[in-house]
Amino acid sequence: MATPADVRALFEAKLKDSATPPDFHPLDLERAKDEKYLQRVLYHSEKDPKQAADMLWDILTWRKSVGASDINESNIRMDYVQEGVFFPRGRDIDGSLLLIFKAKMHVKGQREYEELKKIMIYWFDRVEREENGKRITMFFDMDGSGLGNMDMELVKYLITLFKLYYPYFLNYIVIYQMPWVLSAAFKVVKTLLPAKAVEKMKFVTKDTLKDIVAPEQALAVWGGKDNYVFEFIPESKTNSEHTTSKKVTFAEQGDSQHSPGEMxxxxxxxxxxxxxxxxxxxxxxxxxxxxxxxxxxxxxxxxxxxxxxxxxxxxxxxxxxxxxxxxxxxxxxxxxxxxxxxxxxxxxxxxxxxxxxxxxxxxxxxxxxxxxxxxxxxxxxxxxIPKNGNVTDGKSPEKTDSVANSLSNLEMNYEMLHRDLQKLKWMQFLTLTITVFVAVVGYLIYVNVGEEGKYCERL
CATH class of the missing domain: 2.60.40.10 (Immunoglobulins)
Incomplete structure (x- = not known):
């Protein structure tokens, strides 16, 4: 089985064989020595050491190109940060930190895009340090947003960060209270994700949010119990030096030994x-x-x-x-x-x-x-596992299959109803447009005819 040591060896060999070795940032080179980070890259790469080494190389190359390790609170647009479009708060049901994007507070084209990208990198790097590499959940708060708030370029960039440059970092993508007018946009988002990542997408409403985020961890504006209002707090010096006092002890080692310090x-x-x-x-x-x-x-x-x-x-x-x-x-x-x-x-x-x-x-x-x-x-x-894959509780397979078929038919009927509703809305819009057009033309004709009549009387 491939190990972090295999990935490190392949990476170092590539570094040694490079005709012009890239001048990677010292902090980024430390990643190539960090066994826990290499394990993340290996998991992200389906445990293929060659693929993992190539991904590590691409990550360090990208970080050098954007200056990721030098991005901090002194060189980003703090006025953007303090608006609270992005901020971390609360945890999902797995204990993963929520990185929240408040869609209604962002209007496409109003802010410099390159500055927004730097802010996204700042938050990703910061929570990666504070969470000690533990996975996070990207929470899209779409409540109150509309077409003007939907910035596909920004969303694509967020997806790219998870997909290519922050390995094994994504727990869920939660889309909260998505307006129906934006459903097509998120269908595009699905095409950008690998199959496994698509399974991580969770569309929730105020009623179903509790399935992913417990009420104690949910903001009051979502119907939860957390009355938090965003206020930017600078990253502590301890965290900026890549150490952490947080103790997160998920049992992932695969053995039954108790680690010192765990409760x-x-x-x-x-x-x-x-x-x-x-x-x-x-x-x-x-x-x-x-x-x-x-x-x-x-x-x-x-x-x-x-x-x-x-x-x-x-x-x-x-x-x-x-x-x-x-x-x-x-x-x-x-x-x-x-x-x-x-x-x-x-x-x-x-x-x-x-x-x-x-x-x-x-x-x-x-x-x-x-x-x-x-x-x-x-x-x-x-x-x-029963042959039909279900817990039957004494019910016959035929009855279970019947229920499954009924559910399938219900889903099909729902889809047909949804399409018909969309067509009806467009027909209503078209009818209204034609009605307004005819009324305007009629009014113009009436005015012109009236003016001609007055002209004839004067003659």
Missing amino acids: LRLVPNDTIIFKNDNDEISGQFTITNMDDSAISFKIRTTAPEKFRVRPSSGTLASGASQTVLIVVQPGIHLRTVTKDRFLVMSIQIPKTDLNQKELSEIWQASTGSKTDEYRLKCQFPDKD
Whole structure:
């Protein structure tokens, strides 16, 4: 299996063999030595070491061409930054930071495009440092926006950053409250993305946002509980020197060892194995508090409608354990469930017998530096998956297939209705235009005829 060392060796060989070695920025060359960064490049390149080494070369070449490592608060348009078109705030259900783009605050052509690109690089580099390379979610807040706010060039540039220059950095692309007039534009965006990235696009409304962003993490303007109003805070000196005090401890190593400094030990630590037991698909894992103090934990999932989680939250004294049972809801297609993830979040608390209000206040006052986060995947052995791919809960395959066919027909009817509605809107617009035109022409004829009549009377 390819390793970061393989990528580094290929990159260094290419650097050595280059007739005119490029003068890469010293900070960027450090990326070629950072095992965690090389691992990201390798994952982004489908674990192909040659492809990963080429991507690393392209990243460093691009960063040199745009001066990415020299972009900071002293050489970007701070008046643009302080308007709050882009800013990070809140986290998705996986614990990934939201980088928010407020579409209604941007009007195409009103700002210098090259300056906007520098600001995007500034935010990408800054959150990459502050999050220690952890993936982020691009959140397009389209509420209140219209055609004048849709800047395809800017959106394409954002997609390009994720696709080519910030490896394994994208968790989701969330499009919130998209107006129907912009639906065609986002169909174009889909064509710019690889197939795997298209799966990461989530179109949400105020009612469905909670499936991706918990109410505690959502802004009040989205119907959430966060009353935050954007105010630019300069990056701290500590972060600008590429160190971080934030402790994010997703279990990705693939072993069952507990890392020093982590609050919890999860067994299994990265994958929940589901089994079919008496027509019920279920899996479980155990949480153990390894901290010296009591902790509170919460469990979130990318698809809460698909699972029952018991318990979904709780408290643990130091050294105590809790087994969590997860059951797949009846009628859910298992092939889609394998893509879902679970997030376990924990935070220190003074004692275990706090009431719900006290716990809520502690969580609301917490910041990323005070919490631990652990991500779990789902695995379903093929022998435990019913042939029709569904959890039937005793229902016959014929009935399940019938339901699936009904849903398929419903989707087709919806598409036809949507097309007919679009045609009707255009017909109404055309009819109105013709009516106005005829009225104007009629009025002009009436005026001209009246003037001719008066002229004849004078003669």
